[in-house]
Amino acid sequence: MARIPQSEIDHLNQTISLTNLVQSDGIELKKHGKDYLGLCPFHNDISPSLIISPDKNLWNCLGACSEGGTVVQWTMKLKDISFRHAVELLRGEVATKQVKSSDDTPKKTMNTQWASEQDNQILLKRVINYYHQVLKNNSEALPYLKDRGLVNNEMIDHFKLGFADRTLGYLLPQRGSIEGG
Numbered sequence: 001m002a003r004i005p006q007s008e009i010d011h012l013n014q015t016i017s018l019t020n021l022v023q024s025d026g027i028e029l030k031k032h033g034k035d036y037l038g039l040c041p042f043h044n045d046i047s048p049s050l051i052i053s054p055d056k057n058l059w060n061c062l063g064a065c066s067e068g069g070t071v072v073q074w075t076m077k078l079k080d081i082s083f084r085h086a087v088e089l090l091r092g093e094v095a096t097k098q099v100k101s102s103d104d105t106p107k108k109t110m111n112t113q114w115a116s117e118q119d120n121q122i123l124l125k126r127v128i129n130y131y132h133q134v135l136k137n138n139s140e141a142l143p144y145l146k147d148r149g150l151v152n153n154e155m156i157d158h159f160k161l162g163f164a165d166r167t168l169g170y171l172l173p174q175r176g177s178i179e180g181g
Ligand SMILES: [Zn+2]
Pocket: 040, 041, 042, 043, 045, 049, 061, 062, 063, 064, 065, 066, 067
């Protein structure tokens, strides 16, 4: 069995919140200044003598047993298991939390919305260009514009004026791709 590197032990002792761990082990904690107080599970505690320091992530019993230590030492003593077993348990704890925090579903949803927005813009441009071409090739539409004083071809091009003669529907691959969005 390979020796557990000190760096990993330090990592577990720093990453896992001792206050959360102690509470998840069923011990009620009350805030006391910067620290938390609870009933010590290692001796017959009547008045809370277990003190947890979130700053240092350490625990200490001020009562009969005078025990204390790190996250790993807490797990060893509470579950009455070996050092190696405690490290393996806590390693699993950290891995589970990392899986939960890497859930990036909202980000993916935003990307999809952005992509479909771009698609809509491209589709809209294609519709505008299509009707613009229809206008320029239509024998009735141009005289109509001429009557209204809109005779400048440059202006027609610039504003992409179009003539919606309802022929576009026959050319689109799917009607649903406009409305569906
Ligand atoms: Zn104690």
